[in-house]
Amino acid sequence: MKTSVVDPRKTLFAMPMAAWLQAEPMEAEGCYCLRFAEHHIGNPFVRALHGGVVGAMMELAAEAEIAVKSPGSKAELVSSAIDYLRVTKDSDVFARVEIIRIARRLAFVDVWCWQESADIPVARGSCTLRLLEA
């Protein structure tokens, strides 16, 4: 019998916010991509991405990875702390999520973002999420 595996992130990436961010999961485990769009620009003079766009992408990636690692639960962001390490240029942004701990009610994750190379991060963040029944 053939069984189909439903990606638990499907609902998350179908929501309007994910479409606005043009965010999607990548093949590599724990990795996500924000496809550059003109509406992501924060500083038109240097064509840098808006810090809030990068922050929102990190939050979405954190929620998505919790959906994969803790199926049956829905994660909502409680808090985030983001350091902007470099100017984010007008191109795609990639994110790698590292789960620090998933407890009964809370999850803690770190997110690293880069553009040209994973060795040259543009931002890092720590997120705390509340786990709810899906």
Add this chain to the structure above:
Amino acid sequence: MDVTNPAERFFSAQHPLNATLQANFLGIDGNTLTVSLVPGAAFVADPESGDIHSGFATLALDTVMGGAVMGMMEKLQPIATAGLTTQHLRRPLVGEKLLCHARCEGFRKDIAHMSGQLVCAKTGEVLSTATGTFMMGTRARPLGSRV
């Protein structure tokens, strides 16, 4: 000569993100800037409940705190967010009228320390809070080797 505050000019300008956030300058009281916002359908996380994604609050707080930094600079120059922390108490609903207050806690050389609150315009309920650190002027001569 245009004597309007730079923050007012920023929120009145046709910046695409301000239009998407439906952000409108309301006023400056001392060191606090207030902007009204309405989260649109593009930011919905749950179409059934109409809950807006936390990323909207992150975007809004970063935008309004950054706008407040620009409003308080003597000479207009580019700024960049260096650090942003946010706390989310409740997700706004699509179409809910919101106010965002951004307060300048202080300047130190070329760094501005800001705090912000996103509240329900009707009840004053706090939905999200934030602190932000902004660099004023995005280019500087490196003091040592960069890693």
